[in-house]
Amino acid sequence: MKVYLGGEAEVRIHENEVEKIRRQKRYRILELDEILRKSRTKTEAKIISIARRNGVPTPLILDVDGDKIVMERIKGEPVKMVMNTEVSREIGRMVAKLHRKGIIHGDITPMNLILSDNRIFFIDFGLSFIEDRVEPKGVDLHVYFESLKASFDNWRELREAFIEGYREYGGTEDVLIRLQQIEERGRYIERVEQTG
Amino acid sequence: MIVLGIEGTAWSLSAGVVDENNIILIENNPYIPREGGIHPREASQHHSDSIPDLISKVFSNVSPEEVDLIAFSQGPGMGPCLRIVATAARLISLKLKKPLVGVNHCLAHVEVGRWRTQAENPVVLYVSGGNTQIIARRGNYYRVFGETLDIGIGNGIDKLARHMGLKHPGGPRIEKLAESGREYHELPYVVKGMDLSFSGLVTAAQRLYDNKVRMEDVAFSFQETAFAMLTEVTERALAYLNLDEALLVGGVGANKRLQGMLRTMCKDRNAKFFCPPNELMGDNGAMIAYTGLLMYRHGYETRVEDSAVKPDFRIEDVEVRWD
Numbered sequence: 001m002k003v004y005l006g007g008e009a010e011v012r013i014h015e016n017e018v019e020k021i022r023r024q025k026r027y028r029i030l031e032l033d034e035i036l037r038k039s040r041t042k043t044e045a046k047i048i049s050i051a052r053r054n055g056v057p058t059p060l061i062l063d064v065d066g067d068k069i070v071m072e073r074i075k076g077e078p079v080k081m082v083m084n085t086e087v088s089r090e091i092g093r094m095v096a097k098l099h100r101k102g103i104i105h106g107d108i109t110p111m112n113l114i115l116s117d118n119r120i121f122f123i124d125f126g127l128s129f130i131e132d133r134v135e136p137k138g139v140d141l142h143v144y145f146e147s148l149k150a151s152f153d154n155w156r157e158l159r160e161a162f163i164e165g166y167r168e169y170g171g172t173e174d175v176l177i178r179l180q181q182i183e184e185r186g187r188y189i190e191r192v193e194q195t196g
Numbered sequence: 197m198i199v200l201g202i203e204g205t206a207w208s209l210s211a212g213v214v215d216e217n218n219i220i221l222i223e224n225n226p227y228i229p230r231e232g233g234i235h236p237r238e239a240s241q242h243h244s245d246s247i248p249d250l251i252s253k254v255f256s257n258v259s260p261e262e263v264d265l266i267a268f269s270q271g272p273g274m275g276p277c278l279r280i281v282a283t284a285a286r287l288i289s290l291k292l293k294k295p296l297v298g299v300n301h302c303l304a305h306v307e308v309g310r311w312r313t314q315a316e317n318p319v320v321l322y323v324s325g326g327n328t329q330i331i332a333r334r335g336n337y338y339r340v341f342g343e344t345l346d347i348g349i350g351n352g353i354d355k356l357a358r359h360m361g362l363k364h365p366g367g368p369r370i371e372k373l374a375e376s377g378r379e380y381h382e383l384p385y386v387v388k389g390m391d392l393s394f395s396g397l398v399t400a401a402q403r404l405y406d407n408k409v410r411m412e413d414v415a416f417s418f419q420e421t422a423f424a425m426l427t428e429v430t431e432r433a434l435a436y437l438n439l440d441e442a443l444l445v446g447g448v449g450a451n452k453r454l455q456g457m458l459r460t461m462c463k464d465r466n467a468k469f470f471c472p473p474n475e476l477m478g479d480n481g482a483m484i485a486y487t488g489l490l491m492y493r494h495g496y497e498t499r500v501e502d503s504a505v506k507p508d509f510r511i512e513d514v515e516v517r518w519d
Contacts, residue, residue, distance in 0.1 A: 005465060007432030026464055027457040028424040031380045106389050127389055136388070143389075 008040075008126055013073065018059065020044075020126070022067040037067040040126075045069055047103055047128045054101050056094050057121040074123055076116025083110055083152060085161035090120050092165025095140065096172055098122075102132035104140050109147035138178035141166070199265045199492075200254065200288070201485025202247075204281040205273025205301050206325055207234050209243045211254045212481030213263070214489065219482045222475060223253050229364055233354060234325075240276035247284050260292055267488020270298030270498075271509030272326075278505035286500050297488040298498040301479070302511040305445040306331060306338065307490060308483035313470035315443045319433040321426060321458070324446035324479070325350035328426070330390055330433045331511060338511045341436070342390025342429045349422055350448045352394040356418055359402045360411055370415045371451050377416020381409060385421055390429045390436075397421060419453055427457045434467055444471040447478035494518050 004011040012019040022037040045064045052058045059071040079087060098105055106127030114121045148155040166172055203210045207227045213220040227242035268285035271278055289296040306320050320331040328349045330342035357366020383400045386393040401418040430442055442462050455471055462469035494517035
């Protein structure tokens with residue numbers, strides 16, 4: 001069994017299932033801690049099932065118990081290992097589906113995606129929330145593009161392919177326009193390294 | 197090398213003198229609003245009235261000839277306040293014929309924190325009146341990974357304090373009250389990825405007070421909620437960036453409960469927690485002086501004609517040429 005300590009939850013990977021446990025955080029008082037852990041676990045489970053119902057591959061949820069979600073373990077290749085333009089285009093299509101239902105993923109990176117049976121599985125909705133506005137959708141895309149830049153030399157192609165996939169269903173132009181504005185804001189401007 | 201630094205981006209007016217290894221002196225003369233919040237024009241009036249005395253005080257302890265460099269906070273901050281500081285810095289630079297360096301105020305908080313603690317490559321939580329940011333270095337730039345989507349946490353605390361009839365500065369008074377808090381009232385907890393929002397939280401806490409909840413419990417519930425949000429995004433940045441040091445800077449960082457929460461969080465994930473001494477937490481001239489020194493040694497100098505203030509100056513705009 002492997003254990004991964006994320007920012008918010010502990011993930012225990014077993015042979016056929018994955019447990020995600022929001023453990024008590026000692027830094028916050030018990031009352032607040034319990035409210036957060038329970039409501040977030042519930043929200044995550046709910047979003048996973050909405051995503052699934054709308055044609056986005058996700059693990060099956062086997063059990064939700066207080067601060068713990070038990071889900072099916074998806075066996076396949078991490079997208080990080082098998083990335084190409086076709087994969088990125090399919091990710092674009094799936095993200096468009098999420099966004100049409102007002103689901104903001106919050107953390108789209110190749111680390112959180114698994115290719116299995118030629119389908120892209122979204123395995124981590126820990127930072128997801130429901131909000132049908134253009135701004136968080138634009139930020140969602142931006143987070144993905146940033147992660148491409150960090151990992152792949154052909155990030156420009158991958159980005160273009162994603163956008164093609166994201167556009168296929170239509171109704172996404174306002175998000176793409178907002179994305180451009182987000183990237184032009186001071187905090188996101190890429191800087192050319194200077195010498196001397 | 198001896199550097200004079202002048203800070204005055206908001207209500208604080210401060211001058212500091214440092215060399216490579218030591219803080220030689222810090223002189224403060226903060227603007228204190230008679231009532232309500234900070235009025236930019238009143239603050240700048242205070243700065244302009246007080247800056248001659250402040251500089252004289254510095255030069256009665258350090259002789260002007262000894263000073264090798266003048267550093268000033270160029271932004272971000274309130275335009276009228278920034279302009280007073282920049283004018284004074286230019287004047288001193290021209291008069292003493294010593295070079296001038298404009299310093300980013302946020303960068304100065306980070307660098308003085310690293311200088312005065314053993315933090316090497318930390319996730320920085322920067323919390324002050326107007327600023328609330330999660331910062332870490334990536335290559336030759338600092339980058340803001342998360343920040344407030346509305347008001348800074350310090351301004352939020354001040355707004356709540358004023359609503360409860362407490363005098364400026366509200367932070368220490370809220371902290372004191374919270375120590376006697378017993379009952380937690382649920383308040384809006386808004387974290388989005390690594391970004392935060394405080395305005396709804398402030399309004400809801402004000403409503404608790406209006407509904408006759410004990411002041412101690414309002415302060416307690418507010419602090420517990422706001423500081424848990426700050427600690428959570430700091431932890432998220434540590435996990436996301438795979439770093440194992442956290443550094444707390446900025447005026448709100450003097451709060452012992454916030455320090456305690458971050459210390460516990462770090463301990464539970466085997467990270468190290470750092471915070472500089474209180475006199476360097478809030479805005480101060482020494483941080484500007486030290487950062488000016490670093491910058492000058494790495495090729496930065498600001499010509500007078502390029503020394504216009506930058507009210508929206510971002511930490512990400514400065515190339516970091518040092519380790």
